Amino acid sequence: MNYYNEIKNELINNEIYKKVKDYSKNRSDLKTYYKVGKLLSDAGKHYGEGIIKKYSKKLTKELGKGYTETRLKYMRQFYEKRPTLSDFLTWSHYVELLKINDINEINYYIKIIENQNLSIRELRNRINNNEYERLDDKTKLKLIKYDNSKENISDFIKNPILIKNRFNKEEISEKALQGLILENLKDFLLGLGEGFTYIANEYKIKIGNTYNYIDMLLYNIKFSCYVVLELKTTELKKEHIGQIQAYMNYIDKNIKTSNPNKTIGIIICKKDNKFIMEYCSDKRILSKEYELI
Numbered sequence: 001m002n003y004y005n006e007i008k009n010e011l012i013n014n015e016i017y018k019k020v021k022d023y024s025k026n027r028s029d030l031k032t033y034y035k036v037g038k039l040l041s042d043a044g045k046h047y048g049e050g051i052i053k054k055y056s057k058k059l060t061k062e063l064g065k066g067y068t069e070t071r072l073k074y075m076r077q078f079y080e081k082r083p084t085l086s087d088f089l090t091w092s093h094y095v096e097l098l099k100i101n102d103i104n105e106i107n108y109y110i111k112i113i114e115n116q117n118l119s120i121r122e123l124r125n126r127i128n129n130n131e132y133e134r135l136d137d138k139t140k141l142k143l144i145k146y147d148n149s150k151e152n153i154s155d156f157i158k159n160p161i162l163i164k165n166r167f168n169k170e171e172i173s174e175k176a177l178q179g180l181i182l183e184n185l186k187d188f189l190l191g192l193g194e195g196f197t198y199i200a201n202e203y204k205i206k207i208g209n210t211y212n213y214i215d216m217l218l219y220n221i222k223f224s225c226y227v228v229l230e231l232k233t234t235e236l237k238k239e240h241i242g243q244i245q246a247y248m249n250y251i252d253k254n255i256k257t258s259n260p261n262k263t264i265g266i267i268i269c270k271k272d273n274k275f276i277m278e279y280c281s282d283k284r285i286l287s288k289e290y291e292l293i
Helices: 003-020 022-047 051-063 069-081 091-097 103-116 120-128 137-144 174-183 185-192 238-254 274-278
Strands: 161-163 196-207 210-220 225-231 261-269 285-292
Touching: 003 022, 003 051, 022 051, 022 069, 022 091, 051 069, 069 091, 091 103, 091 120, 103 120, 103 137, 161 174, 161 185, 174 185, 174 210, 174 225, 185 196, 196 238, 210 238, 225 238, 238 261, 238 285
Parallel strands: 161 285, 225 261, 261 285
Antiparallel strands: 196 210, 210 225
8 A cells, every 4th residue: 555645646636625625624624634543544554654754855845834743653652642623623622632642631622622712822721820730639530421410510720720820829818719700800811611691700699697708709600500619718617618508598588599509618728638528418619739830
């Protein structure tokens, strides 16, 4: 088999197709590069690793720029790693993803790109922030098994939660922590997971004869529930759990309509206290560490 001629013909046909049917050129790119990747993989088994460099020089000479050794290696990886093919992703998206070794992590980001229409820059930021690695093992297993039926709001809340810090110091007040979140609210909500929207900070409620202030009140569109979020610059304490339970119960009784699900609570604290959470009877309360970056 003449691997070079096959590769050359695939690339030429792709260029012609893109000029004739511009609207579907992305799909054509992905299918072509997958086929070329297979041919390169097979050629490498017959002729050795150096064949890519040889083909790159010939393709550049005969077809022009755009077929560097690096690009051909990405095409080969594209075939060998076999990521999920999606019309929502461009070849540039896949190039970023092919730098990742774990195919499950690659497919996670493909799903996120589809759901949130991430640009290349946004994708790169999410990868650099180790978003997939900050998911717990149970969530990763659900993703691997494509078990969407059992997803819940807690699955995609990362741990730790990353908060951009302009103070350049680790010790800050709860008020300052809240300010940092509000300054980068969009990034913070995306970091929590899918479907989070902002309602208010310092949300005023009256329990008995006393006014209380919820640090942040959110709503999750995907799971149809209110989210009470409390910020603590210490490790988790028992009184924090009692406090947020009272706030959640208030929202359920006085704010929630008949349609939304029960309110959940998120305590963002400096250090996760595993003992307290293990014996906390209210599974609606989630404890997550924060990390200043």
